[in-house]
Amino acid sequence: MLTVITLALLGLLWGGVYLLMATGLNLIYGVMKVVNLAHGDFIVLGGLLAFSLFAEAGLNPLAAFPIAALVLFGIGAGVQFGLLERITAAGSEGELRSLLATFGLSYVVANASFLVWGSQFQSVPFLEGAVQAGPIAIPAGLLAASLAAFAATLLIHLWLTTTITGKSLHATAQSALGAASCGIDVRRVRLLAFALGSAMAGGAGALVITLIPFQTSTGGELTVHAFTLIALGGLGNYAGAWLAAELLGLTEVFAQFYLGSNAAAAVIYIVFIAVLVVRPQGLLGQAGRV
Amino acid sequence: MRDRLIETVLFGALLVLAFVIARSGSAYLAQTLFNAALAILLAIGWNVIGGFTGYVSFGQVSFFGLGAYIAALATMRLALPWPAAIAAAALGAVMLALPLGLIMLRLSGIFFALGMFGLARILQISASAMRVTGGPMGMSFDAAEDPRVCAAVMLLAAAAALAGTRLMLRTRFGLRLLAIRDDAVAASAAGVRVWSVKVLAFCLSAALAAVGGALYAWNLGYLDPSSAFNGTIELQSVLMVTAGGIGTVWGPLVGGALISVLSTLLWARFPMEQQIVLGALTMLIAVAMPGGAMAALARAGVLRRPPIWAPPPSVTAEPAPPPPAPDRRAPVLRCSGLGIRFGGVVAVKAVDLVAYPAEMLAIIGPNGAGKSTLFNLISAFARPATGQITFDGKRLPRLRPERLARSGIARTFQTSRLFASLTVWETVLLAALSLHRNRRKARGEAARILAEVGLLAQWREVPEALPPGRQRLLEIARALALRPKVLLLDEAMAGMSAEEIARVHAALRHAMAGGCAVVAIEHVLPAIAPLAARVQVLDFGATIAEGHPHAVLNDPAVITAYLGVELEDAAGAAA
Structure with missing residues (x-):
């Protein structure tokens, strides 16, 4: 029983990290209707940056978190400005072309990281002790990473819902044409959304690498993770995304414990496909089909 | 007519040239040709689902890997001869694709693409976990004795696939496929059984990939999960099809020839940077030349898709309308x-x-x-x-x-x-x-x-x-x-x-x-x-x-x- 409670707590904490991973992709998809297939590679890149900051400068992952986010913010802005904004076709052709573009991007990012960091697994040690709550022990690193991720997601959410800039992102997500006719510079909003989404990926990476080791080829798996989350939560649905993140965290932790890590990875993919097939509109959302 | 001639000459010359080199060239040359033809075959298979049906997939490599494992296991465990093993691979892929297609083709756009990506990872994990496949370390078996024979067979397979898709577009199946890609709703209004046509195309695409995988295993004599379900294969197929022209007959060949030469050169000089360049090229094509090389050729009026059949030379006028039903005031x-x-x-x-x-x-x-x-x-x-x-x-x-x-x-x-x-x-x-x-x-x-x-x-x-x-x-x-x-x-x-x-x-x-x-x-x-x-x-x-x-x-x-x-x-x- 104690094991189950501990696992449940771990799963819920993992949910926070997943939430940060997925919220960035959700933001990008919501505003641009483009799925960034390099999202996972951005997460890995953020993590490896944090690794280098730790290895070279002895920087604490929590301090590396904003730096990784900032670097990825710049990369995201560059990608949006130099690549995605140049794809002007509308409708399904535009979707196909931006899909192919980010598919190519994912290989560029992953293999560029490979040139810098090589193929070995890297990780960053952080708060290796445990927090004891009665009979239950929670790894301190996970607790800190999870709280940081929750805080970051909450801040972004507040920013999106209360500020004018945030609201213009929301407006563009609902109708780009409507937003443009209200005088919103939609191009600027898209740039901001993509950069911010990428920054969230980078920040998430800096936290996740303290929990699981990264390899440059981990990116594809993380993209599917993030995508499972928003498919499960419903695209553009924040409450749904949170619920989905917690569910996925629980699933992963329990599958890891009872089935082993190989099977756990397969379980995530099976959940992903099952979700798509059974409820393509997500848990709470409506019409998640592209 | 001129197009027909160009096509036939092009096709014949390529085939003869490749065959001669494969039979009498060096083993290295044969291997290079094998790789190019394999890539083209896979690109043709990808094009059937991604181009003609309009379902972009990031996991057709699933069927490549599956075919490779089925063929290898069939020769090792059942002592089947290679031709039978290759047929078994195609059959196995279709048997997976049929139920899978019924489920996955309900998804659209990115969901299908990523769902297929997930499938490839599931298969890779399964192959690593099973003992019969040799687990993560893979397995060895008897390869083809002469790489030149292997290359010749591979070339024949790619050529057959090319001729097959060209022929397919001139049948009612091809016509329905194109209609569905353009507008599935309108296709069903025209009486097309959208569902079965899509599933059939998916099975066809899977079978082509599986044959490619089986031939790959035969050529190499060794198989492990990470090379059988390698994402680079997927990237190459996608890139070849888009570079050549998505949804065209000759696109995979043109793109395949260009990209496999480029990728071989890159591999020889800059093995580390190869994938970066290929990825960047994919980005470039998506932004700058969406129609690929075939779009440029089509603008020049060469190699356009020929119309399917043609109207009969003389139109017989409609005979007098059949006599109206006796009680025409009964509502229909x-x-x-x-x-x-x-x-x-x-x-x-x-x-x-x-x-x-x-x-x-x-x-x-x-x-x-x-x-x-x-x-x-x-x-x-x-x-x-x-x-x-x-x-x-x-x-x-x-x-x-x-x-x-x-x-x-x-x-x-x-x-x-x-x-x-x-x-x-x-x-x-x-x-x-x-x-x-x-x-x-x-x-x-x-x-x-x-x-x-x-x-x-x-x-x-x-x-x-x-x-x-x-x-x-x-x-x-x-x-x-x-x-x-x-x-x-x-x-x-x-x-x-x-x-x-x-x-x-x-x-x-x-x-x-x-x-x-x-x-x-x-x-x-x-x-x-x-x-x-x-x-x-x-x-x-x-x-x-x-x-x-x-x-x-x-x-x-x-x-x-x-x-x-x-x-x-x-x-x-x-x-």
Whole structure:
């Protein structure tokens, strides 16, 4: 029983990290209707940056978190400005072309990281002790990473819902044409959304690498993770995304414990496909089909 | 004709050249050729689902890996000879693709693409976890003795796949595939069984990838999970198809030749940077040259897709319409109490509608009255919440739109839905083929209908080249080719010239003389008033008037619905 409670707590904490991973992709998809297939590679890149900051400068992952986010913010802005904004076709052709573009991007990012960091697994040690709550022990690193991720997601959410800039992102997500006719510079909003989404990926990476080791080829798996989350939560649905993140965290932790890590990875993919097939509109959302 | 010649010469020269090199060249050269031909075969397979069917996949490598493992295990454990093992691989892939396609093809866009990516990872994890496959370390088995034989077989397979897809596009299956890619809704309205065509294409694509995988295993004699389900294979296929021209026959060959040479050169000089360059190239193509190399060739007028069949040289005029049914006042279509709501909006509430053979019912009403929604309910594109439909004396069960189209309820759409890459001839032929299995009959029927609406002279044109009025005419022709008992026209005559309207009238009169019931939504009443026997007026999802055109147009309720009520009148009525 104690094991189950501990696992449940771990799963819920993992949910926070997943939430940060997925919220960035959700933001990008919501505003641009483009799925960034390099999202996972951005997460890995953020993590490896944090690794280098730790290895070279002895920087604490929590301090590396904003730096990784900032670097990825710049990369995201560059990608949006130099690549995605140049794809002007509308409708399904535009979707196909931006899909192919980010598919190519994912290989560029992953293999560029490979040139810098090589193929070995890297990780960053952080708060290796445990927090004891009665009979239950929670790894301190996970607790800190999870709280940081929750805080970051909450801040972004507040920013999106209360500020004018945030609201213009929301407006563009609902109708780009409507937003443009209200005088919103939609191009600027898209740039901001993509950069911010990428920054969230980078920040998430800096936290996740303290929990699981990264390899440059981990990116594809993380993209599917993030995508499972928003498919499960419903695209553009924040409450749904949170619920989905917690569910996925629980699933992963329990599958890891009872089935082993190989099977756990397969379980995530099976959940992903099952979700798509059974409820393509997500848990709470409506019409998640592209 | 010139294109045919170019194609044949190109194809033959490539084959002979490659074959000679494979038989008498060095082993290194043979291996390079093997790799190139394998890449081209995989690109052709990817193009079948990603290009012709329009389902971009990031996991066709699943079938490559599966085929490789099946073939390897068949030779090791069952001691099957390689040709049998290759056939087993193709069969195994189809057996997975069939149920999988039924599930996965419900998804669209990115969901399908990533779902397939997930499948590849699941298979990779499974192969690592199983003992029979040698786990993560992989397994060794007897490879082909002579790499040159291997290369020759691979070349033959790629050439056969190329010739096969070229042939496929000239069959009714290929025609249906292209129609679905362009517009699946319109395809089902033309009677195409969208579902089975898609699943078949998926199986075909899987089989091609599996054959590639089996030959790969035969060539190498060694297999491990990370190379069998390698994402680079996927990247290469996608890149080759997009570089060459997605959804074209020759695209995979052209792109495959370019990319495999490039990728071999890169591998030799810059093995570490190879994937970066390939990835960057994919980005570049997506941004700068979406049509690939074939688009440039097509602009030059070379290697265009030849039309599927051609109209017969002489069009036999329609024989005198069959004598109308004895009791022509028995309704062919009767809807009672049809209703549907979207969220809080009641789009259609309890509408009754009766259509009689050989006459026209006009449906008019202000914008948002629920006219098009009513059509969607009748033609099975939406499911009514209440009410029932009786067609031809029987209560209509819930059918797919294509079943309905085949059994006699055809429709057009409010905004034209034509197939961008199908010619005028192919568009009508597609619908005629839904009805007639016999090729000669279908051709005759399609040609007759085109002649009737006066589009036969333009049979080679694509819809884009037609003026809007002609496009609508083509859509009506497509519906008429289904020989409907009930024809639903949704503002079919909007935007037509007087001359085009006259042609539509003639075609409709002809169809009605043969017993067809026409239900026509129109905004411009004069466009159909001369033909309509009855008019039904909808407003806010309900019928407000019904009867003879002249009587209905003078009905006060109708005038109010269209023009509103004057303020004093309203005040007077209230007081």
